[in-house]
Structures are given as C-alpha cells and as structure tokens.
Amino acid sequence: MKAVVQNGFGLSSVAVTDVDEVPFLPMSAEIETKKVPLLPYDIMKINGELYTDKQTTLGYGAVGVVTKVGALRSKKLIGQRVIVLDQNGTFKEKIVSNMPPLIIPIPDEVADEEAVAVIGGVDTAYMLMKKIIRAATATKQVVILGANSVVGISLIQLLKNKGNVTIIPEVRQESRNYFDRLVESLGMDAFLNTEKIMADALVVDIAGNQGLVSLYKNQGFEIISVVIQGVPGIKFVSAPLFPNEYALILDMMAQKKLRVFIDKDFSVNQIDEAINYQIMSYSRGRNVISFD
Ligand SMILES: NC(=O)c1ccc[n+]([C@@H]2O[C@H](COP(=O)([O-])OP(=O)(O)OC[C@H]3O[C@@H](n4cnc5c(N)ncnc54)[C@H](OP(=O)(O)O)[C@@H]3O)[C@@H](O)[C@H]2O)c1
Structure with a gap:
C-alpha cells in the first residue's frame, strides 16, 4: 500500500513508497484514509528538529472510513467516517487501529476537510x-x-x-x-x-x-x-484530550459554533509541493493531503 515515508532528513528524504500492510487482529479496525493534516510537527520531523526513527511514516492523525473490523470490534463501525489517531504513522492508504478510544466518529454535518483540522489544531x-x-x-x-x-x-x-x-x-x-x-x-x-x-x-x-x-x-x-x-x-504545555472531548469539538463544529479554515488541499502525489508550500507560507489555514 502507498505511504508517505521519511527516511533520513530534509525534503529529499520524503517519498511516496509501497509499505507492507500491518497485521490485522481481533481488536483491529481498518480505516481507509481520506485526508490527513500536514502539521508543523511533520515539518519539524522532516527538518530533524524532532527525533524520528530512521524510517518512519509521517503523520499521527487522519480522517477516513472504517472498512473492516476484527471479531472483537462492533460491526456498526463499518462505513463510519472517523478521526483516527495513531502514533505509528497515518500518511498511508490504510490505517489499522487497535485502540478503540482512538477512533472518533464524525457527525454527518462535519465534512472530511473540516474534521481533519481538529487533529493537531x-x-x-x-x-x-x-x-x-x-x-x-x-x-x-x-x-x-x-x-x-x-x-x-x-x-x-x-x-x-x-x-x-x-x-x-x-x-x-x-x-x-x-x-x-x-x-x-x-x-x-x-x-x-x-x-x-x-x-x-x-x-x-x-x-x-x-x-x-x-x-x-x-x-x-x-x-x-x-x-x-x-x-x-x-x-x-501539551496534553492529549479524552475521546468525549473530541466528540464535543465535533459537535460544536456540526452546530456551526466553531469554524475551521483550510488553505490548500494537495493530492498525496504532490507531497513535495505540499511540504515546500507549508514551509514557505504564512499560516492561512490548515494544509491537507488527500488520499482519494
Ligand atoms: N504542544 C502541543 O501539544 C502542540 C500541539 C499541536 C501544535 N503545537 C505547535 O503549535 C504551533 C502552532 O501550530 P499551528 O498548527 O496552529 O501552526 P500554524 O497554523 O502553522 O501557525 C503558526 C503560527 O506561528 C507564527 N509564526 C511562525 N514563525 C514565527 C516567527 N518567527 N515570528 C512570529 N510568528 C511566527 C505564524 O505566523 P505567520 O502566519 O505570520 O507565519 C502562525 O501564527 C506549532 O509550532 C505546533 O508545532 C503544539
């Protein structure tokens, strides 16, 4: 499957590559990735300002659709649009999540490109x-x-x-x-x-x-x-939120009490252009990478 992998430091170390699928367990849910946010955090990793393993898939959050669940997960999840958080990397076509609280359903009223701005924003x-x-x-x-x-x-x-x-x-x-x-x-x-x-x-x-x-x-x-x-x-200061707080945020967005702003939406095949743009531009909303 296609993934955006960093292997070293600098823009030349980032490439769209084929990576192996991860094992699917009874607790697993498979998410087909739709959009990921390109965050200052990703740029810091690419620049070498943050520690990374030698080879790493970028990203720690994504918006996607649940396509498969293991025997121990609710079948109701299938077809659900979700935010998924995964420190093992999310810039890839499919994410296998084994931690139930780290999948947060997205209300119908919130579009994918809005939900993606919740992650790291x-x-x-x-x-x-x-x-x-x-x-x-x-x-x-x-x-x-x-x-x-x-x-x-x-x-x-x-x-x-x-x-x-x-x-x-x-x-x-x-x-x-x-x-x-x-x-x-x-x-x-x-x-x-x-x-x-x-x-x-x-x-x-x-x-x-x-x-x-x-x-x-x-x-x-x-x-x-x-x-x-x-x-x-x-x-x-830095601290994770509880899943119910993600739900509260998404509810505020669904009710239009909270608005988010997107700057550019790049295809995953334009990853170099997206990273360059992010580095060179003032903040005008979140830059997004699309997998569909
Ligand atoms: N601690 C945590 O848990 C945590 C979590 C998420 C994010 N963060 C950090 O929070 C920061 C903001 O994230 P974001 O996604 O909101 O980023 P963003 O939209 O890219 O905004 C960056 C902000 O920093 C300003 N800025 C950058 N360099 C500056 C400089 N030299 N002088 C003055 N202003 C400067 C930018 O101003 P211009 O638009 O004018 O360039 C913009 O207002 C990032 O550094 C990110 O890594 C921390």
Whole structure:
C-alpha cells in the first residue's frame, strides 16, 4: 500500500513508497484514509528538529472510513467516517487501529476537510482553553502570540464561547489583513481587546518566536507555550484530550459554533509541493493531503 515515508532528513528524504500492510487482529479496525493534516510537527520531523526513527511514516492523525473490523470490534463501525489517531504513522492508504478510544466518529454535518483540522489544531486549542479557564479567576486578559495560526483561530472561538476572558491577539504584520478578515467573518471584532495589557494577563505563545516571548517574559508576565520547551519562565504545555472531548469539538463544529479554515488541499502525489508550500507560507489555514 502507498505511504508517505521519511527516511533520513530534509525534503529529499520524503517519498511516496509501497509499505507492507500491518497485521490485522481481533481488536483491529481498518480505516481507509481520506485526508490527513500536514502539521508543523511533520515539518519539524522532516527538518530533524524532532527525533524520528530512521524510517518512519509521517503523520499521527487522519480522517477516513472504517472498512473492516476484527471479531472483537462492533460491526456498526463499518462505513463510519472517523478521526483516527495513531502514533505509528497515518500518511498511508490504510490505517489499522487497535485502540478503540482512538477512533472518533464524525457527525454527518462535519465534512472530511473540516474534521481533519481538529487533529493537531482544534484539539490543541481545546487543551489550551481548559488551562486558560482554570487559570483565569475573574475576567482576565489573555494575550495570544500567533493568533492567526490554526490553533490560535480555534482558541479564540473556544474562549469566546466560554465568555470570561478578553483576548489581545498578536499577529505579525504579514498576517494582519488575513487575521482581520477572519475576525470580521467570525463576528468577533467586539470581543477582541487592544487596550493596555494588565500585569496579571496570561500570555499564550503559539508562534514560538523566542524574541517575541522574551519581550513579555522580561516584563514578568505568566507565559504558557505550545512550542518553546526548556526555557525558564515559559511553561511548555501539551496534553492529549479524552475521546468525549473530541466528540464535543465535533459537535460544536456540526452546530456551526466553531469554524475551521483550510488553505490548500494537495493530492498525496504532490507531497513535495505540499511540504515546500507549508514551509514557505504564512499560516492561512490548515494544509491537507488527500488520499482519494
Ligand atoms: N504542544 C502541543 O501539544 C502542540 C500541539 C499541536 C501544535 N503545537 C505547535 O503549535 C504551533 C502552532 O501550530 P499551528 O498548527 O496552529 O501552526 P500554524 O497554523 O502553522 O501557525 C503558526 C503560527 O506561528 C507564527 N509564526 C511562525 N514563525 C514565527 C516567527 N518567527 N515570528 C512570529 N510568528 C511566527 C505564524 O505566523 P505567520 O502566519 O505570520 O507565519 C502562525 O501564527 C506549532 O509550532 C505546533 O508545532 C503544539
């Protein structure tokens, strides 16, 4: 079967290759892959910024359709559109999942290209939203660095739904018009705050720019980051969601209370073009790789 395999580092190490099918067990479910998100995480692996095995299939999440189940799995799953999470790699035509909680059904109202933006995007924003709500006692300001990112746009919407924080978005000049247009289309102009930043504001870093974060660190702000690790004064945060939280996110999307944005949808055969585009472009929504 076809898979996108990284064998070494750099763009030249990535190729669409034939790989062996994995063993199918009584607990297994087979998912025919439709779409996968191309994430900053994948680019970091390709660039060698993250450790990888010598040969690895890219991706850890996908959207697809269940085509086969083992004797110990519910037959009702067959034909179901799902999000599947699998650390063994998901950029491949078929994924065999052996962990029941890591298959999340997608409601009919949510399209494949919307559901794919949940993986490493809305889910991360949801994780951040929980931490922010826990930290914010009264009405509190939250400064978001990299607010135009996929995670940032999702986080702003989630926080708006919760209602007890005001948001100060920080976006670099090149992305300002894009961000302003999105804010307008989401009807969030009134919700965002550009007033003076109070001393007890929480800074949420999604951009990973050390220089920018230092400006806030030097002023003594509390900072959490989904990118920067191992720097005193900056708390790196990362945590998985529970399956019911994925279901909640998908339900919000089905009810149009939460919108996601896709930039480009590439065929798997255009993987080099997709990776180059992702590296060279500002964030304008999630880039997606299609297998169908
Ligand atoms: N900790 C976790 O569990 C976890 C989970 C998922 C993702 N992440 C990380 O979260 C980050 C955001 O993910 P995403 O999918 O939302 O990415 P994304 O849509 O590609 O957005 C990246 C953001 O970073 C900004 N940025 C990049 N380089 C910058 C620089 N030098 N200076 C200022 N801003 C810069 C981008 O601004 P422009 O658009 O203007 O370039 C954009 O706002 C990624 O680093 C990802 O690896 C962490």
